[in-house]
Amino acid sequence: MVDVELYELDRHSRRPERFATLHVNGRDLQIDGDEAKAREIIERVSVPDLDSGATLRFDDEPERWARFLPAALRGPYLTATCEQEFPTPPAVRDLDTQINASRT
Amino acid sequence: MRLRTLQEETILERALAHAEVAEMELNPRGGVNSSYEVRLADGEEGIFKPLAGVDRRVSAHYGHRPEQSLMHECAAWQLAKRLGEPYAQLVAPAVWRDIQGHEGVLIHRVSGDWFHFDRPFAIVPDQCMAAALFDSLSAQQDRHAANYLWDEADQRLHPIDHGYSFARAGDPINTTMFAAWRLSAAPQLTPTELNALRRAEATGALREVGGLLEPNRDAYLYDRAGLLVNTGQLLGVREFGNPRAPTAARTLDAELSDSLRLVRPTQGRSIDEAAAQACVQAEPRRSPSSPSRGIRRHR
Helix, strand or coil, X not given: CEEEEEEEECCCCCCEEEEEEEXXXXXXXXXXXXXXXXXXXXXXCCEECCCCCCEECCCCCHHHHHHHHHHHCECCCEEEECCCCCCCCHHHHXXXXXHHHXXX | CHHHHHCCCCHHXXXXXXXXXXXXXXXXXXXXXXXXXXXXCCCCEEEEEEHHHCCHHHHHHCCCCHHHHHHHHHHHHHXXXXXXXXXXXXXXXXXXXXXXXXXXXEEECCCCECCCCCHHHHHCHHHHHHHHHHHHHCXXXXXXXXXXXXXXXXXXXXXXXXXXXXXXXXXXXXXXXXXXXHHHXXXXXXXXXXXXXXXXXXXXXXHHHHCCCCHHHHHHHHHHHHHHHHHCECCCHHHHCCCCCCCCCCCCCHHHHHHHCCCCCCCCCCHHHHHHHHHHHHCCCCCCCCCCCCCCCCC
């Protein structure tokens, strides 16, 4: 089971807003949120399989495609997060802490 | 550093490189590569990608060190700038700079929206043709449907995210939509495109961009330019990082066929019709073809 959250940058606030969450279990897919937009991503975006090096379409291996979707939607306009596959690395947390600290 | 000089050539580049940062905010769900929304004191806006925020795993997959992936944003802009229009309109200016003690790349914000995947192919096929050539020359490794913006008001296409480009032999290619689209119907380069490539080589512009790349990566750029000029055709994906002698019969690679399934132009035109029409629009007056000056092969 893989859960992937999809975000798009809000045009006014310039902050990411979640528009859908994909729940993929094997070949089963459940979409919470804006299904039309989520379907566009599912049908159009191929992703790199970081383990095998192959290119994956959703129909190839849905759960694996979902795991690696964040590697394709790297941002900042359309992004995906999957904590199971891409937990926020300490380096990024540290960087934000440093930059925030330097602003105060 | 050579880039420091190259990115001083335009007013906008100088502003991006030197203007004081007025506001800077982390994009909290900015993707595996962390990014910051930046507003400069002079009002310009950009996206800052810090070196420390590059996802090492994705970078390694595409065959790049993190600093290379950011440098390639700059190199892509320098390449587009040197090729001139329409490429300089397609690619957003990007400069290397330090912000609050962190090195990274600041990319000028371009206007445009996402989720308009088919509009560029239907409305501005000439810009899609140019994007195809640019992605072919720069060996773009990941031009999927979410890696371009569409500005409806100005009718402009903006390919984004050039970090994973300038591929070498064997580097993975995820997908390349514009090249796939153009290869399917109009792979021939126009005289204007050929002249732009020849000019970039003859003036040393290609070498200037190559100087921003790793020593063994620049040669592939020169080879791709040579192959494009000598064959007069767009490169297939397998040729992005692995130039070979031109063949008489060129077939679509399996990867390209796969990419092509992702493109669904609207307005009742097939992709073949749209690309063919773009070819005509791009070259209203065809000048007599001149013999290829044969860009040198560098390996």
